[in-house]
Amino acid sequence: MIPPDRQHLSPLLTPAAWDALRGLIQDQDAPRWTHQLGDRVQAEDLPFVAAFRASMAQRAAWRPDQPPPWILAWAKTQQHRCEHLRDASRSDFVDWSSIPTMSRAELIRRPERYIVEDEPFERMMVYETTGTTGPPLPAPSHPRTQAQAHALLEHTLRQHGVTFTPRQGEVAVITLAAQRATWTFPTAFSVWDHALLAKVNLHPEDWSGGLDQARRFLERAQPQVLTTNPVALTELLRLDPNIHPKAITSTATALSPALRDAVRDRYGCPVIDWYSCTETSAIAYSSPVASEDGALICLPSDLFVEVIDAAGRPLPAGELGELCVSGGRNPYLPFLRYRTGDHARWAPAPEGAADPFPRLWDLQGRAGVDLRDALGRPVGPVDLQNLLRRVAAFVQHELVQRADGSVHLTIERMPAGHVNEDALRAGLNQLFGDLPITVAVIDPRDDGQKRVPWRREG
Numbered sequence: 204m205i206p207p208d209r210q211h212l213s214p215l216l217t218p219a220a221w222d223a224l225r226g227l228i229q230d231q232d233a234p235r236w237t238h239q240l241g242d243r244v245q246a247e248d249l250p251f252v253a254a255f256r257a258s259m260a261q262r263a264a265w266r267p268d269q270p271p272p273w274i275l276a277w278a279k280t281q282q283h284r285c286e287h288l289r290d291a292s293r294s295d296f297v298d299w300s301s302i303p304t305m306s307r308a309e310l311i312r313r314p315e316r317y318i319v320e321d322e323p324f325e326r327m328m329v330y331e332t333t334g335t336t337g338p339p340l341p342a343p344s345h346p347r348t349q350a351q352a353h354a355l356l357e358h359t360l361r362q363h364g365v366t367f368t369p370r371q372g373e374v375a376v377i378t379l380a381a382q383r384a385t386w387t388f389p390t391a392f393s394v395w396d397h398a399l400l401a402k403v404n405l406h407p408e409d410w411s412g413g414l415d416q417a418r419r420f421l422e423r424a425q426p427q428v429l430t431t432n433p434v435a436l437t438e439l440l441r442l443d444p445n446i447h448p449k450a451i452t453s454t455a456t457a458l459s460p461a462l463r464d465a466v467r468d469r470y471g472c473p474v475i476d477w478y479s480c481t482e483t484s485a486i487a488y489s490s491p492v493a494s495e496d497g498a499l500i501c502l503p504s505d506l507f508v509e510v511i512d513a514a515g516r517p518l519p520a521g522e523l524g525e526l527c528v529s530g531g532r533n534p535y536l537p538f539l540r541y542r543t544g545d546h547a548r549w550a551p552a553p554e555g556a557a558d559p560f561p562r563l564w565d566l567q568g569r570a571g572v573d574l575r576d577a578l579g580r581p582v583g584p585v586d587l588q589n590l591l592r593r594v595a596a597f598v599q600h601e602l603v604q605r606a607d608g609s610v611h612l613t614i615e616r617m618p619a620g621h622v623n624e625d626a627l628r629a630g631l632n633q634l635f636g637d638l639p640i641t642v643a644v645i646d647p648r649d650d651g652q653k654r655v656p657w658r659r660e661g
Contacts, residue, residue, distance in 0.1 A: 238388045262503040307542075
């Protein structure tokens with residue numbers, strides 16, 4: 204018998220799939236699970252997922268400086284759905300570069316301007332972005348949107364020569380974190396034959412038997428794919444479990460070539476840099492071609508990616524500009540010229556390339572940062588972001604650790620928002636220990652520029 208709460212979270216879960224999931228939940232070396240999650244996928248969603256997979260195979264190549272017909276057609280279907288789209292449609296999308304851009308800061312300040320008005324909200328899910336590389340954003344989404352996004356991972360794995368075969372009763376994917384506090388959960392994914400997924404945290408407090416228990420759990424699970432980030436990859440190398448993944452993807456911050464190569468050499472599989480925003484889904488993935496080392500390939504999804512200047516004008520190949528995306532499959536939050544805050548140069552695909560979509564080079568904006576406490580231990584950006592969420596209503600922030608270890612935090616508070624400075628300083632002291640800490644709370648600037656949320660000087 205499937206518990207009612209589990210059936211509610213995963214409507215298509217079968218008794219056999221529940222038996223397998225329960226086995227993972229109750230594994231003798233399982234971590235401290237903090238949450239129950241399900242995919243919320245219903246039978247009516249499955250044809251949409253299949254159609255999205257098919258559309259990826261049929262998508263024609265495009266150039267970032269020339270909006271393709273399909274994005275123009277999509278924009279016209281969206282023009283009456285919210286205030287921002289109505290304003291943008293006054294040009295009838297004839298001059299694409301004249302369409303006003305949108306930004307994360309604007310979404311945070313005035314979400315009602317960008318959230319659609321004509322979509323039932325019964326199935327809405329809200330994800331809060333981690334804020335690892337910018338201010339956190341409560342991003343609405345739909346179960347169907349999340350299910351469709353997994354086709355992007357399938358495509359990426361195929362391009363890297365990986366045969367991904369998710370099956371009921373087997374662990375398809377484990378997401379690895381390495382921070383003081385995060386959600387951990389097991390679940391089953393309906394569109395992958397109810398294959399198992401889990402998120403676990405490589406932090407000693409999440410395992411009653413310490414990280415040796417984590418090693419045993421991973422070795423018994425033997426996931427086909429690991430999804431993670433550079434901080435957790437470093438911890439994975441330290442833990443050194445005897446696992447045999449077919450591929451490892453890394454996101455959130457930039458993956459250095461040295462770390463990528465170390466992980467690839469240890470596990471003998473592709474280590475794929477994955478450029479994604481929570482609000483937009485995946486955008487690009489690292490090229491499998493040696494001659495394109497350092498390039499990210501735009502995914503053949505329903506996102507149109509531009510590289511623009513400060514005035515919103517598309518830039519030609521080779522020029523550095525801000526990445527701006529349009530389209531997507533999120534019924535609640537259609538993106539029309541959304542500035543990601545990240546910068547790159549674009550280039551066309553080499554002639555005869557297996558994946559004919561544009562390349563992004565010199566991506567800037569996801570740089571990792573090595574913050575340390577008074578004892579030299581790492582302080583993770585996600586732990587800092589969790590603190591900020593609890594004690595401050597803010598637009599964006601910038602934390603700088605100087606060469607002497609001292610920490611300075613600047614916070615742009617929300618209009619009429621409250622920042623509990625005493626609790627903020629106490630939390631920073633708990634994370635950084637006996638280091639000099641200063642905090643400045645200021646009004647938000649209106650230049651639209653994105654602060655670098657974490658950096659180190661010296």
